[in-house]
Amino acid sequence: MPLTDPVLCKRIPTKPWGDPKDRKLITYDEYVRTGGYQALERALDMDPKDIVEEVKAAQLRGRGGAGFPCGVKWSFLPEPDGGRRYLAINCDEAEPGTFKDRLLVDFDPHYVLEGIAIACYACQLDTAYFFIRGEYRHQAKTFERAIKEAYDNGIFGPQGLLRGKVDFAVECYQHRGAGAYICGEETGLLEAIEGKRGWPRIKPPFPAVKGLFGRPTIINNVETLAAVAPIIEKGAKWWNEIGCESSIGGPPSYGTKLMGVSGHVNSPGVFECELGIPLSKLVNDYCDGMRGGKKFKGAIAGGVSMGILGPDQFDAEMDFDIGKKYDVMGLGTACPTIFDEDTDMVAVARNIARFFKNESCGQCTPCREGAQWIYKLIGRIEQGNATSKDLDLLLELGQSMGAMPGTTICGLADGNNWAIRTIVNKYRDEFEARVKPYSVAVNATVGATG
Ligand SMILES: Cc1cc2nc3c(=O)[nH]c(=O)nc-3n(C[C@H](O)[C@H](O)[C@H](O)COP(=O)(O)O)c2cc1C
Ligand code: SF4
Numbered sequence: 001m002p003l004t005d006p007v008l009c010k011r012i013p014t015k016p017w018g019d020p021k022d023r024k025l026i027t028y029d030e031y032v033r034t035g036g037y038q039a040l041e042r043a044l045d046m047d048p049k050d051i052v053e054e055v056k057a058a059q060l061r062g063r064g065g066a067g068f069p070c071g072v073k074w075s076f077l078p079e080p081d082g083g084r085r086y087l088a089i090n091c092d093e094a095e096p097g098t099f100k101d102r103l104l105v106d107f108d109p110h111y112v113l114e115g116i117a118i119a120c121y122a123c124q125l126d127t128a129y130f131f132i133r134g135e136y137r138h139q140a141k142t143f144e145r146a147i148k149e150a151y152d153n154g155i156f157g158p159q160g161l162l163r164g165k166v167d168f169a170v171e172c173y174q175h176r177g178a179g180a181y182i183c184g185e186e187t188g189l190l191e192a193i194e195g196k197r198g199w200p201r202i203k204p205p206f207p208a209v210k211g212l213f214g215r216p217t218i219i220n221n222v223e224t225l226a227a228v229a230p231i232i233e234k235g236a237k238w239w240n241e242i243g244c245e246s247s248i249g250g251p252p253s254y255g256t257k258l259m260g261v262s263g264h265v266n267s268p269g270v271f272e273c274e275l276g277i278p279l280s281k282l283v284n285d286y287c288d289g290m291r292g293g294k295k296f297k298g299a300i301a302g303g304v305s306m307g308i309l310g311p312d313q314f315d316a317e318m319d320f321d322i323g324k325k326y327d328v329m330g331l332g333t334a335c336p337t338i339f340d341e342d343t344d345m346v347a348v349a350r351n352i353a354r355f356f357k358n359e360s361c362g363q364c365t366p367c368r369e370g371a372q373w374i375y376k377l378i379g380r381i382e383q384g385n386a387t388s389k390d391l392d393l394l395l396e397l398g399q400s401m402g403a404m405p406g407t408t409i410c411g412l413a414d415g416n417n418w419a420i421r422t423i424v425n426k427y428r429d430e431f432e433a434r435v436k437p438y439s440v441a442v443n444a445t446v447g448a449t450g
Contacts, residue, residue, distance in 0.1 A: 086213075
């Protein structure tokens with residue numbers, strides 16, 4: 001069942017999304033009436049550096065995919081030098097199967113805006129750009145209205161944060177994307193905000209030092225920023241009591257996480273769960289079980305680029321250890337897509353390969369050419385026109401792309417690598433059943449020509 005006291009979505013019906021008629025956008029007045037902007041009030045009584053320390057102590061890990069510790073990222077910023085400093089909020093949410101940030105924007109935009117205001121004050125960032133994917137037309141309208149409400153009520157604007165409570169002003173703008181997955185990659189996002197093609201940048205320099213318009217910039221996911229307000233309101237210690245420790249001696253997975261479940265379940269939706277919940281529990285208790293009572297066959301771990309959990313990994317704990325424990329890249333967005341026993345995994349692989357082929361920005365040869373090649377090979381296998389050698393080649397390609405440091409600029413190539421490699425390794429029998437043995441295929445060709 002959902003947490004009795006959900007942290008992030010306390011105002012969002014989470015099981016499942018509920019009757020659309022019952023869903024309600026929280027306006028500024030409603031938000032304030034239910035305790036909203038009190039965390040900002042509290043934050044503005046603190047020294048900005050203490051806010052960063054509190055977020056560090058909470059060990060809040062980024063909710064956009066990489067799980068990087070938020071407070072640590074904030075502390076990479078240089079000292080203010082009087083010039084502009086930016087916050088870029090990543091609401092691109094183009095990872096297939098991921099639809100969690102949309103819920104926050106749809107129903108509780110001021111929760112996100114409060115996190116933005118606190119982050120800007122903590123890091124002394126004077127300008128916030130909310131980058132929202134092009135397809136989120138409705139959400140963009142909702143968020144634009146919420147920004148206007150925040151301005152009208154003195155949260156942002158030249159008078160200083162929270163109606164001039166502090167002498168530090170923040171301007172907040174929304175920037176709509178044009179619908180490319182690569183603009184979710186943090187430096188592709190910066191390029192897009194600058195009005196250019198969303199081509200990822202080579203790092204270093206890192207954005208904290210040289211980001212938007214060449215100035216210090218922090219890039220955070222929507223959900224990460226939404227978590228900042230409750231941490232400041234209730235304290236890092238409280239946050240550390242939710243979630244779980246690492247079972248393999250790694251960093252902990254504290255707090256709750258929005259988990260959007262799609263695929264072959266009875267009640268798909270977005271749920272707020274404590275990190276560490278087993279996938280099987282998420283499916284059975286929150287999503288009313290597998291659709292039609294069918295057997296679990298596998299799941300996209302948390303966005304397609306994380307790879308696939310196999311048939312024997314239904315009980316995988318949804319926390320930041322998942323990558324090391326279950327041979328996937330990581331927790332990613334924690335939005336799994338569930339497959340039942342009838343799923344054709346070769347077709348799933350072809351669909352994933354098509355996505356990466358279409359979304360590669362084309363700057364790096366291994367990613368641009370490799371993605372095309374992988375797609376062609378899987379298509380050949382699916383149609384029964386491939387040999388066992390093609391399968392070996394597919395695995396070789398899948399294993400090498402993005403793996404060699406310095407050959408690709410961003411993580412899209414690794415995503416393609418993990419997705420293809422894990423699906424072929426974990427369902428190899430299905431791929432093998434579709435290919436002809438190499439020697440037979442060669443003999444048949446020789447026979448035909450000779
Ligand atoms: C190809 C690609 C696409 C990405 N798409 C998103 C996205 O849609 N939303 C997001 O928050 N992060 C996305 N990321 C991760 C961002 O680069 C970045 O790590 C994240 O926004 C940082 O925020 P966080 O630390 O709060 O998680 C993507 C990364 C890659 C490589
Ligand atoms: S790895 Fe792929 S998506 Fe990323 S910059 Fe290179 S070509 Fe573009």
